[in-house]
Amino acid sequence: MPQRWQPALLDSQLPGGWALVHCRQQFLADSNGVLFPREWLIKQELPILAEHGIGHFDGDAIYLLELQDPFDMPGCSWQSLRQFMLQGDAETFKMLGYATQIGTWARQHRYCGSCGEPMLHFAGERAMHCPRCELHHYPRLSPSMIVLVTREDEVLLARSPRFVPGVYSTLAGFVEAGESVEQCVAREVREEVGVEVKNLQYLGSQGWPFPHSLMLGFHAEYATGEIVMQVDEIEDAQWFSVHQLPPLPAPRSIARYLIDLYVARRLGLPEPALLE
Secondary structure, three states, rough: OOOOEEEEEOOOOOOOEEEEEEEEEEEEEEEEEEOHHHHHOOOOOEEEEEEEEOOOOEEEEEEEEEEOOOOOOOOEEEEEEEHHHHHHHHHHHHHHHHHHHHHHHHHHHEEEOOOOOOOEEEEOOEEEEOOOOOOOOOOOOEEEEEEEEEOEEEEEEEEOOOOEEEOEEEEEOOOOOOOOOHHHHHHHHHHHHHOOEEEEEEEEEEEEEOOOEEEEEEEEEEEOOOOOOOOOOOOOOOOOOOOOOOOOOOOOOOHHHHHHHHHHHHHOOOOOOOOO
8 A cells, every 4th residue: 555655855946736834843734734735825925944845645745834933824723743643644643753854954954053154955965055165964863762671561661750741651862972772772771760671672663753863662671770760850760560551652652662562462462563
């Protein structure tokens, strides 16, 4: 079955197509959704920072309009990317996740970080080009790991003060310079909850557009240590039985996938699929 969303580099000089309006992790939407006739939008005098052709949805060309500031339009409202993750269909979320990463990159690379010169689109590539010092800037990805630590029928889950009240999740952290992902798993678990892990198993990855991470998912077995929570990072951390879990992250997240996959394997249930 062909995918509804297919990212691609499109020429923004071509007419027609549909457009998404994005500003700081939010999308403009009306009663019909987030896609607007592109040529009509361009006539609305929006405070546009950049336009990018980002791909096709159901075969139609899709363009992204990145705005300087949110713009009020009658009959429309701004909706966060997280709202679409929770409520929208999977293909729409993949499209919006890709769009928000391109929009964030466009906003953050209007000027060269080396000499301060205004950046220009580089023809034929998803890149910004500095005409003075010849630097190219491509959309950025920040590698990070996310891991479920287990002990027989128990899973180690924690919550950050930033989480929705009551929700517990897996442990995660960014890979540091010069560090392997496996080293990052061991370090972050040690720093956040004070325990050591063993037998790491890579389970999959997911682009995480909040705003530009690539989450590498692992399962790890508990080795030694008692839970000691990292001050200011971890509000609570506990071992939970697979038979009695707390409120969990959103179903489309890789965090939820890691938990659901382990529970399914322990209880002999059908294994879930990861939204890639």
